[in-house]
Structures are given as structure tokens and as C-alpha cells.
């Protein structure tokens with residue numbers, strides 16, 4: 558795994574309010590990390606956000622378990638061989654594949 562850049566803050570898609578799969582500058586593919594440093598692909602990061610938001614709407618403050626799965630940082634994925642810890646998909650990399 559190669560994580561070189563920590564973005565200052567998540568970038569959300571303007572239109573959809575979703576976490577981005579690519580940086581707005583340069584279109585580099587992004588991955589997300591949760592509190593325990595598990596890797597999340599953009600899709601799973603969005604699902605974690607949605608699950609938490611929905612649970613909080615029903616039961617505010619009672620969703621510590623879901624909160625632990627929330628993405629806490631976004632990173633550019635520069636190289637290959639990074640897989641999502643949630644869905645096991647390979648995360649797209651900025652500089653090609655290593656196989």
C-alpha cells in the first residue's frame with residue numbers, strides 16, 4: 558500500500574453530496590481510512606456515511622459502532638495493490654498497475 562498524501566478535508570461531490578472517488582484537481586483516485594486504519598473504497602466510504610446518517614436520524618447519539626466505521630481521512634492512491642477492507646475490491650491507482 559502506498560499512501561503519500563493526506564487531503565486537508567474530504568472533498569464531496571457538489572451535486573450529489575457524496576464523497577469523491579477522485580480529486581477535483583488532477584482526478585487522482587481516492588481511498589479513505591476509518592478510525593482503525595481500515596481501507597475503504599469510495600463506495601464503501603459513502604455507504605458508511607449513509608448508514609451513520611440514517612441511524613443518527615432515528616437514534617441520535619446511539620451509533621458508536623457505526624461511527625467507528627466512518628471514514629476519517631482521504632488519501633490519493635498513487636500505486637496499485639490497495640484493496641478495500643470492506644468489499645475487497647481493488648482500488649484504482651493513479652500510476653498504473655504493478656502486476
Ligand SMILES: [Zn+2]
Nearest residue numbers: 598601641644
Ligand atoms: Zn469497498
